[in-house]
Amino acid sequence: MSSVGYCDGGGPRAACLACVSLAALILLALPSVGGQQSPATNDDCLRNLKHLALAAQFYAQDNDDRMPPMLEAGQVSRALYPYVKEQSTFRCPVTGAPYQPNPALNYVLVDRVRSLxxxxxxxxxxxxxxxxxxxxxxxxxxxxxxxxxxTEPVLGKPAPTPPPPDHVLSLRRQLAVLYGERKALNARIHALEGELRRLRKSSGSGPKRP
Incomplete structure (x- = not known):
């Protein structure tokens, strides 16, 4: 099973995300399996996973089409809890173990994934x-x-975590300053080279020494 794939281009997958919005609202409104008295079943586990998947889609819609942090279960729980509001959803009701996120989707843009x-x-x-x-x-x-x-679903290699937005803006400002300084420096170099050529030409056309 594919872990994650990227495409070279393409627009946001708004249509794909929109087609599940109604189902998402219905599923997220269902009671948590943690409150059930009967033994948990495989269907309960699948329901939890659907809740998490749809919550992650809502997170992406609210964050410029970018997935939440996905390196470990605790990150996912903190990022998606506002959309789920039930800690039991983050664990399998059958085994009691937390669900494992795919680290290859860590902060990835959804429209860069080839096969949703x-x-x-x-x-x-x-x-x-x-x-x-x-x-x-x-x-x-x-x-x-x-x-x-x-068969055990395959997860991809961890995707890098992007720097905080403030740090990105700071780097962009520094680069803009450096680009401006480089432009001014190139202009100064060009002017000095022109002056040097004129001096050499003037020196070469003057009277020769005896």
Whole structure:
């Protein structure tokens, strides 16, 4: 299963995100599985993952199409809690383990991902082994759907964390100053070279020494 892929261009995936908005509102309005009295099931886990996937999509819509921090589960919990408002959603109700984010999506722009439906966003950290069956993992994908996998979903290599916006602005200002200084310096060099050429020409055309 693909972890994450990038395309060379393309506009924002607003249409894809908009098509799940109604489903997102319905799912996020459902009661948390943490309050249920009956034993948790695989469907409860899938429901949690759908909640997280849709919350991440809302986060991206509010942050210039950029994914939340995805290097570790604690970051995800802090970033998405305002959209979920239930800590139990961040853990598998069957195994009790926190869901594992795909670090390859760390702060990534959604419209740079080639295949939303094949890119894992979150997955079970611990596989399910219900009634002695073969291990299985539930995973949520970037397009908002979740499904059960019988092979361990592949996560990508961690994407770099961008610097804070204030630091970026500071670097841009410094570069603008340096570009201006370089332009002035190049003009000064050009003027001095012209003066040197004139002096050489003047010296060469003067009277020769005996």
């Amino acid at each position: 439906e094949q890119t894992v966003m979150f997955r079970d950290y611990v596989p399910h082994r219900e009634h002695g069956s073969q291990p299985s993992w539930n995973a949520a994908y970037l397009d908002g759907h979740a499904r059960t996998e019988h």
